[in-house]
Amino acid sequence: MDARTAALTLFLNRVAGRSQLSDQERAAILNLPGEVTLVEPNRDLVSMGEIVDRTCLVADGLMARFGETRDGSRQISALYIPGDMPDLYSYVLPRSSWALTALTKTTTVRVLHSAIHDIVERYPAVGRAFWRDCTLDGAITAEWILNIGRRNARSRVAHLLCEMAARYERIGKLEGMSFPFPINQTHLADALGLTAIHINRTLAALRKAEIVSIGGRMVKVMDWNALRSAADFDPLYLQFDSNPVSALL
Known part of the structure; x- marks a missing residue:
């Protein structure tokens, strides 16, 4: 199984664990086109303020979302493992207010927003599944705030x-x-x-x-x-x- 297929399979398992999808909808997710990209450790894949036209799917390695102060201090606000799509939300909000960096040598699959648009238009249930996945990212962020603020x-x-x-x-x-x-x-x-x-x-x-x-x-x-x-x-x-x-x- 190639890196793109393996990553999309993990992503499908992630979204299908919280959403009911038909065989046709599952196949559509697995057939999403994507460019496999290798990111070296401590290299940013998406910069703060950058306007992107594709989402990032982690195939192997570990990525982080972070914010940065003017003096260069970074705060990591999320970690992403294989099967996670850290910036799925960028399909509807393409200017990034956070940045993504590789903490290790990381293989990613870059999926064009146009491909996301097509699958969401053809399969509304997939769109709801993607929306639900974004809410999970928000739930994890809320828990991280509690973790840092009160523990x-x-x-x-x-x-x-x-x-x-x-x-x-x-x-x-x-x-x-x-x-x-x-x-x-x-x-x-x-x-x-x-x-x-x-x-x-x-x-x-x-x-x-x-x-x-x-x-x-x-x-x-x-x-x-x-x-x-x-x-x-x-x-x-x-x-x-x-x-x-x-x-x-």
């Missing part, structure tokens, strides 16, 4: 790890309670409103408590119940369907 460092880190474990499990990349997390401590600090030193100390404490360990670009959850308790994690905001895999929920 302490330990809970912030634990909550992000719980979320990523649940999302990676959803795409079949949670193995033995381990999942890929190719992100450095500086990126974590930018996502959680903490310093890199504070992130290092918090991860060390979680590891010492035998709750979670991070190494080799992987996270291993040793005690899911303890991690979930530390995070006060409720996956409701992720809007999973009524039959989630029981490994995490």
Whole structure:
């Protein structure tokens, strides 16, 4: 399976998990045309204020949405894994008020807005499914605001790890309670409103408590119940369907 097909299959699974789609509508999504693009680590794919004519679908790697102050400080407001379409909303709002960057070497599929327009016009149910997917992005953003604004460092880190474990499990990349997390401590600090030193100390404490360990670009959850308790994690905001895999929920 090529990168475009693999990415669209993951994306279809994502939207079909929350929307009922016919075989014809599913096939239309899988047949969306797209250009496969490789983005090097720490390179921006979409700049703030840029007017875009295509959306980005993550095929492999890890991307982030971020804002930036005048002095160059960045705040990561979302992480995107394979199967996510970070800027699907750009179809109706093409000037980007946020930016997208690759945290690792990332393979993306760029889908023209014209192709999105065509499928939405032909299949209204697909348009509603895409709209619903955008609301999920908003729900995750709201939870991130709560995480940064009201939780302490330990809970912030634990909550992000719980979320990523649940999302990676959803795409079949949670193995033995381990999942890929190719992100450095500086990126974590930018996502959680903490310093890199504070992130290092918090991860060390979680590891010492035998709750979670991070190494080799992987996270291993040793005690899911303890991690979930530390995070006060409720996956409701992720809007999973009524039959989630029981490994995490």
